Amino acid sequence: MENRKKILVIGSSNTDMVVQTSHFPKPGQTVLGGKFMMNAGGKGANQAVAAARLDGLVRLIAKLGQDIFATEALSGFRKEGIDITYLRQTFEYASGVALITVAENGENEIVVASGANMDLKPADISNEAFEEVGLVMMQCEIPLETISYVADICSRKGIPVLLNPAPATSLPESLLSRLFMITPNETETEVMTGIYPGNPKDMERAAHWFLNQGVQNVLITLGKQGVYWQNKTQKGMVPAVQVQAVDTTGAGDVFNGALAQAVVEGCSLPAACQFAVKAAAIAVTRLGAQTAAPFRNEIV
Structure with missing residues (x-):
């Protein structure tokens, strides 16, 4: 067990404030919602928890404020067994908050106040945090400068980056060329490549765009359809597990956390996708983001 490689997650931590409602309000309209929940969230934290619950050895670098939201988040990370030695806090910004509306069909709308997340600077990244790390996983809810800085460190150390x-945002080729794996959804793929992956031909075209930028492995997540994967020698499609969705919040984060764990365990790309798709399918049948992440014994 001691020789297992760690997953280093560098990203955001938010508190999700969630309201269930029958439908989304139109501009200027007030809709009376139903149940209110306050859950731990943020893409970085969500992915860290997802990987940890699937038996991953996870280390998280994020930036929090000095407030009640930070206190709750830190308690949650410790409970999940996540290494937060290198996590930072600041008095200058509040912890990140996300306002989420969930409709009856399981779809969601999210507005994020990033707070301390966007103050996670290269100077906050400790070199010691990369020790015994087999994979670094990041998202785009922290500054691009920090993402690029970490990718450069990983390139020098030979650590793969997911x-x-x-x-969705445009990213420079200097960053893309350092990536072992990228996992955009359909919208993110279109923003970055100009190609909407609505059919197999366009999925392949979009994947080629990323490969031509230097990315080694491309996974385009397609919601209910599953995931399309491609690298320079292989390509394929892994179908989604069909379930009745209750809340899609955080499903992509569970997919990524599970994917990271499967990659660190040495799974092939198709097998890693299958494992991640199963984990995400369980997550959408539950409310919340981190709270919905499945444990290893639930995936069969």
């Missing part, structure tokens, strides 16, 4: 490019 980037979940969410929320």
Whole structure:
């Protein structure tokens, strides 16, 4: 067990404030919602928890404020067995918060106040945090400068980088060329490549765009359809597990956390996708983000 490689997650931590409602309000409209929940969230934290629950050895670098949201988040990370030795806190910004509306069909709308997340600077990244790490996983809810800085460190150390490019943004080739794996969804793929992956031909075209930028492995997540994967020698499609969705919040994060764990365990790309798809399918049948992440014994 001591020789297992760690997953280093560098990203955001938010508190999700969730309201269930029958439908999304139109501009200027007030809708009376139902149940209110306050859950731990943020893409970085979600992915860290997802990997940890699947038997991953996870280390998390994030930045929190000095407030009640930070206190709750830290308690949650410790409970999940996540190494937070290198996590930072600041008095200058509040901890990140996300306002989430969940409709009856399971779809969601999210507005994020990033707070301390966007103050996670290269100077906050300790070199010691990369010790015994087999994979670094990041998202785009922290500054691009920090993402690029970490990718450069990993390139020098020979550590593979998995980037979940969410929320959607354009990224420089200097960063893309350092990525072992990228996992955009359909919207993110279109923003980055100009190609909407609505059919197999366009999925392949979009994947080629990433490969031509230097990314080694491309996984385009397609919601209910599953995931399309491609590298320079292989390509394929892994179908989604069909379930009745209750809440899709955090499903992509569970997919990425599970994917990271499968990669660290040495799974092939198709097998890693299958494992991640199963984990995400369980997550969408539950409310919340981190709270919905399955444990290893639930995936069969």
